[in-house]
Amino acid sequence: MKTKICSAILALMALPFAAQSGAVGINTTTPQATLDINGNLKIRQAPTAASTTGYQILAVNQNTGGDFEVSRLNPQLIADLATQGGTTGVAASVYSARKTAGVTLVSATVFPTGFRSVNFVNAERTVGSTAVFSDADNTYTVPSTGVYAIGFSFRYGTGLQATLLANSPGVGIVRTRNTTSTVIDSRPFSGANLVVLNLTISEGSVNSLYPLQAGDKISFGLTGSTLLDATILGTSTSSFYIYKVSN
Structure with missing residues (x-):
């Protein structure tokens, strides 16, 4: 013994x-x-928690010097990180804006022929960070590569015109990548002939999923819009939203 x-x-x-x-x-x-x-740590068994309430997560701080210190981490921080919004709970990619008056259309040399963007500004945002939108060129800048959900709507005046509009205007979304602009989606306003009266339903919307790259600039505007009345434009309304849904 x-x-x-x-x-x-x-x-x-x-x-x-x-x-x-x-x-x-x-x-x-x-x-x-x-x-x-100074070595590996192995735990063979651990109880399973039914929820995260009241629990902290142990996380390793991977220091450059190799000192991997373990710290407590609130599970909510993991959820916030997943949305890329830090502690705000709002993803860094999320942005939406609504314009209810003072609409004008902006031309740019890089835009495809016939496209002009709506003069959205940061002051009209309903959610999101000012960092992803520029008042200088009225564009949203894609913060990271992935698939994005985008929706855009525009109503010209009251949304109904007593004559068919020339140039077949409609809504459009333009992506500018490395100084090259491309219409990634568009839809013309609808025309209808009601026996003796030609009408244009002068509102439209587009929404879908789009693969985008970090640094892409997104513009929201109208196609075929060169002959629209400036006075009616001023009373028009428009809105858009955009957010990342997948890598």
């Missing part, structure tokens, strides 16, 4: 083990925390 006890003591003494000033080190003689393990 004495031989077994001595052998166990000698085995423990052979481990690089230190206890200094309340700090315990395993495989290190200079522990930097209350328990400092």
Whole structure:
């Protein structure tokens, strides 16, 4: 029995083990925390929690110096990180705006022929960060590559005109990538002939999923709009939303 006890003591003494000033080190003689393990940590069993309420998550801080300190992490922070919005709970890609008056259409040399963008500005946003939208060119800048849900609607005046509109105007979304602009979706206003009266239903919308790259600029506007009445444009309404749904 004495031989077994001595052998166990000698085995423990052979481990690089230190206890200094309340700090315990395993495989290190200079522990930097209350328990400092220089090696792999294995846990064979752990109970399963029914919910995250009242629990903290243990996470490893991967320091560049190799000191992988373990810290507590609130599960809500994981949810916030998943939406890429830090602690706000709003994803960095989410942005929407609504314009109810003062609509004008802006031309740019890079735009495809016949397209002019609506003069949205950050002050008209309903949700989102000002960092992803530029008042200088009325564009949304894609923060990260992935698939985005985009919706855009426009109503010209009251939404119903007593004559057919020239140039067949409609709504459109333009993507500018590396100074090249492309209409990625569009839809013309609808015309209807009611026996003796030609009418244009002068409102439309587009919404779908679009693959985009980081740095793409998105413009929302009208196609075939060169002959629209400026006075009616001023009383028009328009809105859009955009957010990332997948990598």
